[in-house]
Amino acid sequence: MTESKGEQSKRKLFEAAEELFAQKGLQSTRVGDIVAKAGLTQAAFYLYFKSKEDLFQQMLQEFDRQLVLLGDAGKQAATLAPKDIHQHVKSTFIQLFSLFGRNPYLTRIALQHADDSEKIRIKIVEQIVNNMERNKRLGIVSPNIDTWVAAESIVAVTERLVHRYVLTGKKTETVLAEQAAHIFLSGILNHAGEGD
Structure with a gap:
């Protein structure tokens, strides 16, 4: 269209x-x-x-709307088969990296420079926390995970990696999403031979 x-x-x-x-x-x-x-x-x-302030508020509202949709992606995990969760997490990361990559300046403004940037960040983190807590109760997320630390990490890592790799053209959203999903889902240690 x-x-x-x-x-x-x-x-x-x-x-x-x-x-x-x-x-x-x-x-x-x-x-x-x-x-x-x-x-x-x-x-x-x-x-x-009406003014540049009106434009600014409309920009933040649109960005917030898109983030809310992505922040709620964790709700879907409860409806998936265990074998499909990794792909779902990877797909969500791709969408998040794509959103930040398509809107690099707005991402910086919304999460760092807006008067209510901390409120925006906290809203995103709270959504992720709520979904992770729900998934923790369902046995999808490890009971040992501090969901606040995990959610803050997801937002911070995504934001930083977009600026470091996507905006410079060094890596695509898909490559970064695969790496981030692997780190968050599997960790960085080699568990081969440990009987896990």
Whole structure:
């Protein structure tokens, strides 16, 4: 499905604002900077947004909406056969890496620079914790895991690896997701020969 001219203009404004907000901050970025970078006019800007603060809040809301969907992926683990859980976790990591990779500036803004970035991060972590606790009760997650540490680790590792590897083109989202899923599901030690 192709975007309408209005959808294209709004997307261009979002993309320009993401980059400028991440580089200069919300306060130092002017509407004129955004429209110049997007190749549009101020009149076009005000068709979609009341102000740069309104644009910023819409960006955060959309990012939050996408993260909420991914944060709830753990609910599905209870419905899967044990043999399918590894693939499900890997698929969820791919989606998370893809989201962060598609929106690198917004990821940085939402998780590091927004006034309520800590609230956004905690909301994501709490969702993962709730799902892991549910899966712990079902015997899917090890009873020895501190779910808060695990959830914080997942968010922090994903965010950092995207910036280090995806944005530099050194690794794809899929490769990183496979590695992250393996580390979180199997650990880093070689268990061969231990009778496990």
